Amino acid sequence: MSVNIIFATGNQGKMREIREIMKDTDAVLYSAKEKNISTDVEETGATFEENAVIKAKDAYEKGLAAGITDAVYLSDDSGLEVDYLNKEPGVYSARYMGEDTSYDIKNDAIIERLNGVPDEKRTARFVSVIAAVLPGGESFYVRGELEGRIGYERKGQYGFGYDPIFYYPPLGCHTGELLPEEKNAISHRGKALALMKEELVKRGILGGR
Numbered sequence: 154m155s156v157n158i159i160f161a162t163g164n165q166g167k168m169r170e171i172r173e174i175m176k177d178t179d180a181v182l183y184s185a186k187e188k189n190i191s192t193d194v195e196e197t198g199a200t201f202e203e204n205a206v207i208k209a210k211d212a213y214e215k216g217l218a219a220g221i222t223d224a225v226y227l228s229d230d231s232g233l234e235v236d237y238l239n240k241e242p243g244v245y246s247a248r249y250m251g252e253d254t255s256y257d258i259k260n261d262a263i264i265e266r267l268n269g270v271p272d273e274k275r276t277a278r279f280v281s282v283i284a285a286v287l288p289g290g291e292s293f294y295v296r297g298e299l300e301g302r303i304g305y306e307r308k309g310q311y312g313f314g315y316d317p318i319f320y321y322p323p324l325g326c327h328t329g330e331l332l333p334e335e336k337n338a339i340s341h342r343g344k345a346l347a348l349m350k351e352e353l354v355k356r357g358i359l360g361g362r
Contacts, residue, residue: 155179156358159221161192161212161228166313173337174346178353179360190215196230201244204230205284205294213286223288225358227349231281231342233315235303237267237274246315260307260318267303275302279319279328279341283349287358295352297344301328312336 156179160171163186172182185192194211198204208228216224232246242249242259249259267275278301284294299321307317309329317329321339328336337343353359 155181157181157183157221157224159183159185159188159190159212159216159224159226161185161190161208161226163192164313167229167342169333170337170340170342171346173333174343175350178350185212185215188216188219188221190219190221196244198230198244201230201232201280201282202284202294202296204244205282206292209284209286209292213290225288225353226286227283229281229283229342229345231279233277233279233319235263235267235275235277237270237276238263256314256317257307260315263303263315264305264307264318272302277301277303277319279315281341281345283342283345285349285353287356293352295345295348297341297346297348299328299339299341299344 158180160168160182162168162184168184175182190212194208196204196207198207205228209226212228213226216226232243234240234243250262279299282294282296284292286292301319301321304318304320304327308327309317311331311333312329317327319328321328350359
């Protein structure tokens with residue numbers, strides 16, 4: 154018997170990653186947008202963990218109000234931490250320089266702020282925390298990270314967000330240059346989703362196809 158999973162996002166880039174990683178399970182995946190559930194909630198948490206739980210619980214409560222009682226609700230809070238910038242933009246990654254500011258502008262601004270900073274001080278990481286709320290209201294979360302550094306220019310036509318400026322030393326390229334399946338194999342969200350999938354299987358909520 155399949156399980157419905159509703160992911161609290163309207164971001165199609167995230168949904169593509171999620172569907173790819175969950176394809177070997179019996180989950181039926183929907184974005185909150187596809188279920189007409191608003192993802193508009195104030196992210197008041199000081200950490201990725203707090204914000205992920207806030208968003209998942211909000212989606213769960215809105216889903217219950219809409220009569221959807223048998224689904225697992227997932228949400229992620231993810232972002233980029235740049236050590237030289239005191240881990241900015243961090244939990245404000247999506248809202249950095251304003252929610253409507255393009256990522257080209259955001260990426261160029263980060264590169265500019267690191268002008269003249271050598272490789273060893275350009276360390277950064279992508280963080281993804283995924284929270285789940287199960288039927289009945291129990292919640293938990295998992296965390297995935299990808300370590301790298303900030304490059305000197307935008308590169309690549311793939312990915313989204315800060316991928317064009319994130320250099321991943323083991324592969325010698327920016328994550329924006331990786332094909333989706335290559336990125337999913339190493340990404341912070343891929344790691345967190347794998348941990349979430351493992352946890353849902355362990356709890357008997359998810360099965361394989």
